[in-house]
Amino acid sequence: MEVKIRQVVNEDLLRERQKCTFDKEELTNLLDGGSDKTQSRRELTEFFISDKSLKDDVPPEYLSHKEKYEEAVRKSCLILKKIKDWESQSNNGGSAELFQSILGGMLGSAMLSDGVPFALHHVMFIPAVLGQGTLKQQAYWVSRAWNVEIMCTYAQTELGHGTFIRGLETTAHYDPRTEEFILHSPTLTSYKWWPGGLGHTANYALVMAQLYTNGQCHGIHPFIVQLRDEDTHMPLPGIKIGEIGAKLGMNATNNGYLGFDHVRIPRDHMLMKHAQVLKVDGTYIKSLSDKLTYGTMIFVRVSLIKGVAVSNLAKAVTIATRYSAVRRQSEMKPGEREPQIIDYKTQQHKIFPNLATAIAMTITSNWLWNVYSDVTSQLEAGNLDSLPELHAMSCCLKALCTFEAARGIEECRKSCGGHGYMTCSKLPTVYGLVTAAETYEGENTVLYLQTARYLMKLWHQVKSGEKMPYTAKYLESGLPSKSIPWKNTLTNLVEGFNHVAAGLIQTASDSLDRLVASGKSPEHAWNESSLRLVQCAEAHSRAFLVMIFSDYVTNVKVSPPLKTILTRLCELFAVSNLLRNLGHFLMYSSTRASDVDGLLQWQESLLADIRPNAVSIVDSFDICDEILDSPLGSYDGNVYERLLEEANKSPLNAEPVNVSFYKYLKPFLKSNM
Amino acid sequence: MEVKIRQVVNEDLLRERQKCTFDKEELTNLLDGGSDKTQSRRELTEFFISDKSLKDDVPPEYLSHKEKYEEAVRKSCLILKKIKDWESQSNNGGSAELFQSILGGMLGSAMLSDGVPFALHHVMFIPAVLGQGTLKQQAYWVSRAWNVEIMCTYAQTELGHGTFIRGLETTAHYDPRTEEFILHSPTLTSYKWWPGGLGHTANYALVMAQLYTNGQCHGIHPFIVQLRDEDTHMPLPGIKIGEIGAKLGMNATNNGYLGFDHVRIPRDHMLMKHAQVLKVDGTYIKSLSDKLTYGTMIFVRVSLIKGVAVSNLAKAVTIATRYSAVRRQSEMKPGEREPQIIDYKTQQHKIFPNLATAIAMTITSNWLWNVYSDVTSQLEAGNLDSLPELHAMSCCLKALCTFEAARGIEECRKSCGGHGYMTCSKLPTVYGLVTAAETYEGENTVLYLQTARYLMKLWHQVKSGEKMPYTAKYLESGLPSKSIPWKNTLTNLVEGFNHVAAGLIQTASDSLDRLVASGKSPEHAWNESSLRLVQCAEAHSRAFLVMIFSDYVTNVKVSPPLKTILTRLCELFAVSNLLRNLGHFLMYSSTRASDVDGLLQWQESLLADIRPNAVSIVDSFDICDEILDSPLGSYDGNVYERLLEEANKSPLNAEPVNVSFYKYLKPFLKSNM
Structure with missing residues (x-):
């Protein structure tokens, strides 16, 4: 049957947007890293998504495995050609970043949602030859590869x-x-x-x-x-x-x-x-x-955080937030209209902390990218001093960000109920992309253990009075006294996360010492303590995200309304993380059992604070409908019309009676069993 | 290329099985509920899996969506015919349970891994007509449906x-x-x-x-x-x-x-x-x-726990355990042979608690099934007294078991690294089946809130001195004094989980009271407190699983070696759950921060205790290769040969050069970009 999509925006979404208290464009620019970057991103996006030959007649989920591949090759050739057109049009020259953003980022996933067969050509082969080939080899191979011969x-x-x-x-x-x-x-x-x-x-x-x-x-x-x-x-x-x-x-x-x-x-x-x-x-x-x-490995991990973890989590949160504003269900009060499900506290708790996480990761990955550029310049000048710290941070942040993004995406998917289980919602696809990144480019547990090895070294150094690098400065101040009262402030939260990390680092180190003292080999002791080692590396990266986010919202120059929003998001990020790791806070920070009710109430009120601006915040991620490509998350909120429209794209629905009725079902029903 | 699968069992798996300290058949019978049940399950399995017409020429993941459906209709007709053959052969008469076990259980998932288009005919339509139709309606519709006209x-x-x-x-x-x-x-x-x-x-x-x-x-x-x-x-x-x-x-x-x-x-x-x-x-x-x-709803939820949550988690754990015994990676000690990855503590921690969970859920679902039968007889005799308790338990246990199974399956999948991401590993399919059950037949958060409403009622009753029903007996004893020292015993663990549940129930109730006292409507207070309400219902069901498992291992009559294994698994189940919910234990049980190191060491030593028997325990789940259908988990452990064999089933590999080369890639490479 034919479905007509209404040309009007859903009235609930409209009302949500009218409640917005901040300038959405200001937040978009902030997340992009400047209004010029927003503009060029939009131009690039428009250049690609306006091309009808890159659109699917039949969504890929209905094709056979072989057809999916063939269609991906067809599109990949078109996209590479278009990239060259874009370069000559914009006088941009060819940059590896451009290929990566198109093949690996949001734009790529919109055009080729199931991955790109050509990706490693630009993202791995050419950089590897540039990094490891002689000049002569570079001249020959990079030129052939760059011209796609x-x-x-x-x-x-x-x-x-x-x-x-x-x-x-x-x-x-x-x-x-x-x-x-x-x-x-x-x-x-x-x-x-x-x-x-x-x-x-x-x-x-x-x-x-x-x-x-x-x-x-x-x-x-x-x-x-x-x-x-x-x-x-x-x-x-x-x-x-x-x-x-x-x-x-x-x-x-x-x-x-x-x-x-x-x-x-x-x-x-x-x-x-x-x-x-x-x-x-x-x-x-x-x-x-x-x-x-090491440089290449670090580069890939730093890129992953933004290109895979952040961008896909942002998509999932956008879909879940808009859908939850449109969907109405149950009665809160008998006789009243069914509420928007976004008004349920449990629903807010499934979505808003992930919204905060997406922003925390954006800010951290921007920071990491700047540090990466600095360290690369130092490397070229022969200075390797900052490499171990950057390597350690890229390991544990890749692990934490891909894990949290995958977890958050599944939470968002399930918050959309049955409709989130549909392929057209895009939530299953988005999860598939991110959970893969929990394993590739360094399996997460292995990466945490690499960071832990670095932290164990630092712990020994700090005990003998050495100065700590920036990312582990907190180890210099030691563990807190339980007699200092807990306060519900951001500063106190940042400290708490540092205390937890320090406490877990100490616990892991003590376990190693104890086992070695009892006669075990260092290798055996390492394996036996590895659960604690993973925990301390995870806590270290969590503390880092909280610190960077908090520093950012404290120092950033933005309008007061936006500053308020960012502060609430940062607080929610920290408080919800605290409550999910409550045991460690009760053990190592100044949080006491009697403070927990106050923390729960803080979380409850932060969810309420974010509620009126939730739709506007995800709007500021500025993910256009063509890239989001989800009936649940479309800007106009015409969820149900779009779901039916998507269903009717199934080739099964092209015929009223499927051939299996004549071949199998009818003979069976008439067989007088 | 052709691959030959070796006819011998992988030597590491062989060695694992030689280390077995218990009688595997004894455990299999126990989990089945008796040796007669093991035998009839095996006979039924053999009857179906020996039928070559039910095997796939091409695995379904390579077919188009339409072809998948057509193939499923073909097979479903064959399976229904075979069920009738089985009935007449075994003189069994037709039972709805038989249809359900074949269409919905392990056997069904082996023959139709992507679901059964006929399932609701037997599992929902016929029972609903029997339950809600008049005798005349039953005679007409059930007869037509039963004969599949x-x-x-x-x-x-x-x-x-x-x-x-x-x-x-x-x-x-x-x-x-x-x-x-x-x-x-x-x-x-x-x-x-x-x-x-x-x-x-x-x-x-x-x-x-x-x-x-x-x-x-x-x-x-x-x-x-x-x-x-x-x-x-x-x-x-x-x-x-x-x-x-x-x-x-x-x-x-x-x-x-x-x-x-x-x-x-x-x-x-x-x-x-x-x-x-x-x-x-x-x-x-x-x-x-x-x-x-209510009866039908409860029936479906009780069935889900065993048919979906337990059986799929058992599959995932079997695959991950066997693969981890075969896979060797890295160096624990320089110069030594690469260890089996199952020897890494982090790997044990990803798999063994889920192994314990699968057994905890099996025992609990058997218990729940018996209670369901009792209550149904009472209902027929007009006694509705036990219905609210059974309804409350079926809600929170469905929610907890489907959630934990889905979480555990993903943990197992990721523990298999990249190879777990392959469809042929079956881990993605198994996850797809279970995560759906987190939403259907009562969305999990909604179910927890239903249980919470029951718990809030009980809490008021217990405060006025009323006796509690069996599943909430613990509410009669109140909260513990922090001065009682924590002991690492199973009895103490069971108590601890009860204390946590009681503490969270109290916290939720206090929050409701506080909000109502401050002038909020009861509905507003309920919504505002709903995160706490969900938590208390979850803790209630977790405490129940621990109690039932612990009672079982204490009272079950089995050989001493098996008793030891079951006790260690029960302890691991409880300790790992405690550590994942540490904050609540520090708040509400007699666990103190100074006890945590001892608990961590207990967990570490339980993992070591289970390690030698891990492969034999999953062998006892007795999931044959045809049902497991995973190259990573096959009984003989010829993982790599089978992976290559599976890859070669891809239709893309049937031709050395894909048509997309001539159509798109070659013209593109030769175009002198």
């Missing part, structure tokens, strides 16, 4: 190894007679497994393999390997290749597997900016510093 | 109303001139939305609608409506029908929408066991008791 991917993870990179099994033996490397997969578990675009898309890959020369293993090094013929796309001899199959999400990324049967490549296909293998006798010349490759 | 569904939820049943908008007006009801959808939001099988499968539906006679509304009543022609399957005049579209999971259930345009049905299509509309003048005769219909 070849399509490349980055192949590191194997079937048997992801986290433990040193355990990768693919080998590259140097043969000085022919001046070639021989790439080989000695076991089934050594097959490359997961690289995006590897299945049927890329014809070249940067392959990470164990380098052997003169019978000696020198560890993991990068090799450019041709996988498929440039004309026929047929896999080259010795290349065993395919896709790894369907996944929870991102089914258009064409993740692939790859096995080598003694595949020979020229010597100069090993990237040799850092380490080298000499032509004649295969002598190995070592890299000066291993730390230089 | 017609295919039926149950249509209650609408686009605009799910939770609030009184708000349903579909109308049924009695027309005494023609002795007919006129079914009508006055608004878009009154469209039925969600019923399984409604889209293209059913030709009849039991429709819940607002009954109007003589101009008066009498509330929601059930009407049997023919939707489609029995021969052509074409929608009848005035019936607007289709499916609602793709979802996060269960894409073969064919959930549908349904709108009526003044559709007339005979008077005797209203089910009239309880309420009646007289033929001549449309006089309405009221039902004697509303409470009688």
Whole structure:
């Protein structure tokens, strides 16, 4: 049946927007990092979303797995062409950030909601060649890749190894007679497994393999390997290749597997900016510093926080908030009109803390991005001092932000009831994108343990009176006395989070000491204490988010109404996090059991404070309907019309009677069982 | 490429099984409820899984949405036929439980992993007619439905109303001139939305609608409506029908929408066991008791706990445990072999508490099932006394069990790293099934609030000295004194959970009192206090799970080795739940901050205690490979071979070069951008 979408905005949403007490554009600019950035983001968005050839006739969820891939290749080619058009039109030149924002960010997810088979070409291959290739190698490969004469991917993870990179099994033996490397997969578990675009898309890959020369293993090094013929796309001899199959999400990324049967490549296909293998006798010349490759890892994690965690959480919160303002259900008072579900305290508690989290993460990721740029400049000047701190922060913040975003998205999805379970709501897709990031680019538990190792080192240093770096300054002040009364203030909250982190760091360190003192090996003690170590790293990153958010709202120059909103959001972020980690606060901060009722009341009143502006705050995220693409979250709030409109896109609904009735059901019903 | 699966069991799994200290068959029988039940379950399973026509050539995740549905109809017909064969073979007669166990339980999910379009015919329609139809109506409709001459569904939820049943908008007006009801959808939001099988499968539906006679509304009543022609399957005049579209999971259930345009049905299509509309003048005769219909709701929730929450959590834990025993990664000690990841404390902590939860829920759902049977007999004898208690328990236990199962499944999935993200691991599918149950048959927050209302009543009664029912006996003993020292014993844990529940009930009640005293209306106070009310209902159900599990392991007659295992699992269940809710324990139980280190150490040592038997415990769940259907969790542990085998089932891998290369990629790469 045909549905007509009303051209008017839902009256409840209209009323919500009339209640707005602040300037939405001011908040949008703030979150974008300036009004110029808002403008260029809007122009870029308009350039892409106005293109009808990038729209789906049939939503991808109705296609077969194979059709999804084919459609993604079609669109990816169009998008890359459009990027070039955009560059020449705007005289912008090509920047890797542009590709990343289009392929990986909000805009990309609007055009290719199920992932992009070409993504690693720009996001991993080109940066890796720039970072690890000689000038000559860069000139050749980056030029071919930049002009998209070849399509490349980055192949590191194997079937048997992801986290433990040193355990990768693919080998590259140097043969000085022919001046070639021989790439080989000695076991089934050594097959490359997961690289995006590897299945049927890329014809070249940067392959990470164990380098052997003169019978000696020198560890993991990068090799450019041709996988498929440039004309026929047929896999080259010795290349065993395919896709790894369907996944929870991102089914258009064409993740692939790859096995080598003694595949020979020229010597100069090993990237040799850092380490080298000499032509004649295969002598190995070592890299000066291993730390230089840390830069890329940190870059990817910092990007993930904004590009994946923040942007998807912002989408989910926008959908849930608008839907909750439109949806009316039950009776609060007998005889009265059914209330908007956003007026239920439980609903506010499912959504508003996540709204606050999205903003906390935006501000933190902006901060992290600035620090990353500073540290990169220092690195180029040969100064590695800030690297361990940045590395530690990028680990635990990536872990916390992807976890909290995924958790928050599911909370928002469930807050939309059954309708949130529908694919067209986009909430399942958004979750699929974010939960993947809890695992890739460093599994979250592993990352927390890396931060914990850094924190254990700091703890020993602070005990011997050393000065702490910025992000762990709080360790210098020690643990609080329980006799200091708790106060419901932001300053006090920030302190409380620091005290909890310090307390948990101490607990983890004490456990290590106790176990070693009882005769356990340090490795055993580490494993035995690892639950505590993870906890302290998590608390450290949580404290950091609270501190950065609080500093920001204290110092930012904005209009008073916006300042009030940001302050309430910061307080809600901190209080709701406190209450979710109440045990640690009762143990390590000055919070006492008798303070808890006051904290609960504070949370209840903060939810009420945010309630009137909730719709306007998500409006300020400025996610247009084409990008949000959710009947539950559309700007006009015509939820039910749009849901029916979406249902009618199902190919099953194109015919009144499905063929299975004639083939199976009718014979069965008439069979007189 | 071809993969050969080794016929031998992975050596790590072999070693795990050799370490087993208990009789696995004894545990299997215990969980099944007797060795006879184990045997009949195995016979039934074998009867179905040995049928090759029920196996997939291509896994459903590679099919289009339409193909998934068509394949599900084909298989559903075969399965229903086989059920009849089984009945006549086993002389069993037809039982609704049999249909439910096959269509809804583990076996059903093995044959139709994406849901069953016929499920509501047996699980909802027939029971509803039996419960609400007159004897004459039962004779006619149940006979037609039982012989599957017609295919039926149950249509209650609408686009605009799910939770609030009184708000349903579909109308049924009695027309005494023609002795007919006129079914009508006055608004878009009154469209039925969600019923399984409604889209293209059913030709009849039991429709819940607002009954109007003589101009008066009498509330929601059930009407049997023919939707489609029995021969052509074409929608009848005035019936607007289709499916609602793709979802996060269960894409073969064919959930549908349904709108009526003044559709007339005979008077005797209203089910009239309880309420009646007289033929001549449309006089309405009221039902004697509303409470009688509670029975079905309770039945469905009790069934959900075992059929959905427990069985899927058990699957996820089986997969994660076996995979973690096979997977080796990183170095614990430099130079040593990479450890099985199950030896990492963090990994144990992700999996073992969920293992314990699966067993806690099995035992509790068995208990609940017995109580349900008792109460049903009492109801039939006219005794309604136990109904409120059973209703309250079924609400909060459904909420807690579906939530904890969903949370646990996601934890298990993430514990399998990237490979858990693959559809073939089955972990995403299993999550999709369970998270749906967090919303349907009573949204979890709404259910908690129903239990909370019951608890608030009890709290007032206990304060005036009344005796408490079994499940709230703990309220009689009041709150503990902080001066009693905490002991790490199971008895003390059970008490602690009771104290927390009692403390939170008191806090919620105090908040209500405070707000009412300050002049708020009771409804406002209820909403303002609802976060606390949800918390107390959740704590009440958690305390109940701990108590039932603890009683069980204390009293069960089993061999000493099995008793030890069950006790450790019960302790782990309680301790890990305590640590996840530490704040409440520090506030309301005798746990003090100084006890926490001891609790952490207890948890660490329980994880170590369970470690040697972990694989054998999940083996005892006795989920055969055909039902588990996961390369990560197969009994033989040939994880990597099976992953590659699964990948090669992808239709994309059937051709070395995909058509998109010729159509899009090659022209693009050669275009000299």
